[in-house]
Amino acid sequence: MKSTPQTWQQQLSSLSKCHGSLGSHLLQAAQKLQQAGTPLSETLLEELVRYNRDFNHLQQEVMTEGESASQVEMSLSDLEKRLHQQIQPNDSPNRRQKALSVLEQVLSLTHKDQGAFESLDSAKHSATQLRTQITHSTTEFSPEVEALVAGVHPLSALLTLVETGESLDDQQWVVLEEKVSASFGKSLAVAISRGKIIRSISSSELTSSVPPAANPDIVILGEPTSMTPQEVIIVPSMEVPKTPPTIDGTHIVFGNAPISGKSTSAKATRLAPVGLKVGVSIHRLGDREYAAQEYAGTRGQGLPLEAFQISIVPPVPGLSLRYMAHISEVGNTPMISEGQLVGEPGKGRQIEGFAIELTGPQASNYEICYTAHVQNIGDVPVCSNGQFCGTRGKGLRVEGLQVWIQSKA
Numbered sequence: 001m002k003s004t005p006q007t008w009q010q011q012l013s014s015l016s017k018c019h020g021s022l023g024s025h026l027l028q029a030a031q032k033l034q035q036a037g038t039p040l041s042e043t044l045l046e047e048l049v050r051y052n053r054d055f056n057h058l059q060q061e062v063m064t065e066g067e068s069a070s071q072v073e074m075s076l077s078d079l080e081k082r083l084h085q086q087i088q089p090n091d092s093p094n095r096r097q098k099a100l101s102v103l104e105q106v107l108s109l110t111h112k113d114q115g116a117f118e119s120l121d122s123a124k125h126s127a128t129q130l131r132t133q134i135t136h137s138t139t140e141f142s143p144e145v146e147a148l149v150a151g152v153h154p155l156s157a158l159l160t161l162v163e164t165g166e167s168l169d170d171q172q173w174v175v176l177e178e179k180v181s182a183s184f185g186k187s188l189a190v191a192i193s194r195g196k197i198i199r200s201i202s203s204s205e206l207t208s209s210v211p212p213a214a215n216p217d218i219v220i221l222g223e224p225t226s227m228t229p230q231e232v233i234i235v236p237s238m239e240v241p242k243t244p245p246t247i248d249g250t251h252i253v254f255g256n257a258p259i260s261g262k263s264t265s266a267k268a269t270r271l272a273p274v275g276l277k278v279g280v281s282i283h284r285l286g287d288r289e290y291a292a293q294e295y296a297g298t299r300g301q302g303l304p305l306e307a308f309q310i311s312i313v314p315p316v317p318g319l320s321l322r323y324m325a326h327i328s329e330v331g332n333t334p335m336i337s338e339g340q341l342v343g344e345p346g347k348g349r350q351i352e353g354f355a356i357e358l359t360g361p362q363a364s365n366y367e368i369c370y371t372a373h374v375q376n377i378g379d380v381p382v383c384s385n386g387q388f389c390g391t392r393g394k395g396l397r398v399e400g401l402q403v404w405i406q407s408k409a
Contacts, residue, residue, distance in 0.1 A: 173300030297400020304397030307343025353390025
């Protein structure tokens with residue numbers, strides 16, 4: 001009995017995930033075999049046998065009647081196309097519309113810091129070509145449409161990382177990131193992981209999503225008629241006294257009056273937003289700089305933060321901050337003042353947790369909030385005002401952090 005299409009997709013995803021690394025290991029082993037006669041390791045042979053077994057099993061599932069696996073040589077790409085051909089759509093127009101919707105969303109992506117970004121422009125060019133192809137296609141079935149709707153197309157992977165990346169686990173992120181990197185370049189995947197790729201909302205989307213508010217006080221009058229005007233009564237004007245009305249000699253005040261003896265200017269004025277400069281040192285990538293509320297680091301790439309430093313920019317009189325970190329093989333560091341580096345870049349010691357708190361006379365008027373993306377855990381809940389964020393002694397790296405300061409007013 002054949003498996004379900006959902007199972008096929010899972011098997012195909014598993015093959016897509018491991019074939020690249022397996023090929024690299026085989027290439028290295030082949031060089032050692034050729035140069036020094038070193039045989040392949042048992043582990044590598046087992047991986048190769050497992051890949052061949054899974055590939056052949058899926059190939060048999062998607063073969064048409066009368067075909068033999070020994071007669072047809074297939075690549076993983078061929079297998080993916082065959083798989084999509086087996087999933088016959090019952091609602092072709094609807095699925096085509098869904099595919100076009102994915103492409104339109106890809107075309108709305110932009111780099112928030114750069115007007116032109118080469119790898120993103122390449123992806124959008126592919127989306128434009130594919131949109132034209134699907135729009136003018138006369139066939140009921142399209143492998144490209146099925147790939148877009150099923151979420152296995154590189155453009156679908158790109159959109160998923162941008163739109164729902166934070167909800168993915170590390171393994172899902174790695175699979176999608178590899179697909180995007182292979183199709184459009186590593187630079188695009190890095191930009192997505194840094195939160196630099198966003199989707200711009202068009203004005204038509206904004207206006208269509210917000211219905212006009214009904215105002216019961218507004219009455220649309222009808223067109224003027226040719227009826228005979230009624231008699232007009234002229235009422236003589238009445239002078240309004242300039243002296244305000246009183247009750248028992250006390251003035252009547254309409255509206256909110258200030259409380260006697262208390263100034264309202266200080267309470268009415270909201271505290272100004274606080275800017276931050278967040279510098280991080282990422283393993284293998286080096287130093288990067290971010291602002292308040294920006295995600296500083298990567299996700300799902302296995303790259304830990306090795307150090308960080310935070311400063312209030314521009315300075316706020318009477319407000320400062322300090323922070324500490326829990327570092328592998330070191331433990332807890334002491335609290336250090338803003339602008340100083342905590343951690344050891346280039347030493348291979350990862351940050352596993354941290355805490356930040358505000359100091360100074362104005363500290364009671366603000367709250368500092370922060371969160372992190374932790375290995376095998378994902379995004380942790382938001383911490384604040386000196387709470388420890390991360391883990392201790394579990395060997396779980398912090399891959400990125402996000403910090404901001406908000407007023408309590």
